[in-house]
């Protein structure tokens with residue numbers, strides 16, 4: 001499979017914004033922190049700074065937001081957090097991903113997580129926390145296919161459902 005992860009750049013605005021909009025019905029934020037700045041160029045800059053751990057606003061940790069490309073088309077994205085804050089430690093975990101609805105069930109999420117783990121390890125992470133909603137069968141499968149070891153079940157951030165916590169070493 002020729003899927004590769006890469007940072008966003010100035011040419012991605014139209015495609016990435018369309019991806020962001022297509023995930024809104026699922027209440028999933030494809031372009032994290034997009035509302036922090038107005039222009040696309042400033043957003044790309046903010047992500048670059050975050051990747052380097054610079055100019056972090058409250059609640060941000062050093063992290064990489066990468067899109068998954070297949071044949072020059074954005075099919076998904078992953079956020080790799082190199083540190084955990086309280087929220088990430090309790091709910092979000094080190095890695096969060098999504099595949100756009102029209103590209104699902106082709107193995108892309110499994111491959112995205114596989115490559116994201118390599119990136120996380122290259123930054124020195126040895127124990128990687130990943131969470132998913134209790135009823136998210138697909139995400140649970142993605143984590144387990146990548147060696148996730150179930151730790152516990154606990155309440156979600158808003159208390160409306162249960163979250164499964166996994167570790168990958």
Ligand SMILES: CC(C)(COP(=O)(O)OP(=O)(O)OC[C@H]1O[C@@H](n2cnc3c(N)ncnc32)[C@H](O)[C@@H]1OP(=O)(O)O)[C@@H](O)C(=O)NCCC(=O)NCCS
Nearest residue numbers: 097098099104105106107108109110131132137138139141
């Ligand atoms: C969860 C998500 C990332 C899965 O993406 P995907 O590219 O379809 O996943 P894959 O194709 O890699 O499938 C992984 C496994 O899940 C299974 N699977 C995928 N969708 C499924 C579904 N709707 N129901 C049951 N199993 C499913 C696949 O069959 C595969 O298992 P297999 O290898 O044993 O056949 C995608 O549905 C998504 O983006 N959902 C919204 C955002 C989200 O939930 N992100 C995860 C946050 S923790």
